[in-house]
Amino acid sequence: MSGKLQPPVAPIIPHEITQHGQTRVDNYFWMRDKTNPALLAYLEAENAYVGQALAHTQALQEQLYAEMRGRIKETDNAVPERRGIYSYNTRVEAGREYPLYCRKHISFDAKEELLLDQNALAARHEYCRIGVYKPSPDHRLLAYSVDFAGGESYTLFVKNLDTGETLADRVSDTYYSVE
Secondary structure: OOOOOOOOOOOOOOOOOOOOOEEEOOOOOHHHEEEEEOHHHHHHHHHHHHHHOOOOHHHHHHHOOOHHHHHHHOOEHHHHHHHOOOEEEEEEOOOOOEEEEEEOOOOOOOOEEEEHHHHHHOOOOOOOOEEEEEEEOOEEEEEEEEEOOOOOOEEEEEEEEOOOOOOOOOOEEEEEOOO
16 A cells, blocks of 8 residues: 555445435435534544645645735724614624624714624534524514524524513524514
């Protein structure tokens, strides 16, 4: 056996799927289960392979990463969007990964209100994506949805903006919209 580096090969495990009167075979259906030990072992083998294959570029990777980070504006304010008597916006602060969702009453002396801190939502999770972010027409409630797994399956929450409390009711397995 030569010393040439070999990539891992994903096992082919045929799985029949029948939908709409049609049957097809998905050889990699087993990869959908993110808790499958075989999948986790395969992904670790892929990562190890890439690490070994690109080891000679490590210094360049670090240089490129540093250059890209130096060009990224860490503090960023989105353009406010007026909705009735409030102006809504998002902003990212230096050193934080996710945006803050805020609003400000349309007046000269109004203070900004923090409605949703995605950094706080993400604190106990490896993944966090906001789907829906929609204030009610009377600006008293905020509907927002969050995907904590990366599967585009969101849980819908409603927050009372007068009290700051998130209501106990939740709707699981939602997508990108709400009315």
